[in-house]
Amino acid sequence: LLQEEMRRVLAFLEWHASWWESQAFRRTDLDAVVVEGLSAYAFRHAHIRRTMHDAFQALWTDPAPDGPAPHRGPACGVS
Numbered sequence: 001l002l003q004e005e006m007r008r009v010l011a012f013l014e015w016h017a018s019w020w021e022s023q024a025f026r027r028t029d030l031d032a033v034v035v036e037g038l039s040a041y042a043f044r045h046a047h048i049r050r051t052m053h054d055a056f057q058a059l060w061t062d063p064a065p066d067g068p069a070p071h072r073g074p075a076c077g078v079s
Contacts, residue, residue: 006060010053017049 024039024046 006056010057013049013053013056017046017053020046020049 020042024042025035027035027038030038
């Protein structure tokens with residue numbers, strides 16, 4: 001069951017990235033500067049979804065031999 005859920009998450013993230021890309025130039029009735037901003041927003045979100053996809057795929061394909069790394073607290077070093 002877990003394997004199927006992981007497969008579905010990866011498929012959804014890839015689909016969602018493609019969906020964001022399809023939204024990039026959907027609006028043609030706006031000023032060129034606004035269209036540029038909207039397309040940049042869409043491509044950024046597509047990139048985020050693909051980055052998540054790749055990170056999960058790497059994590060699930062080659063997990064750490066002793067399980068997940070321990071939590072080390074916030075980046076500033078304060079626990």
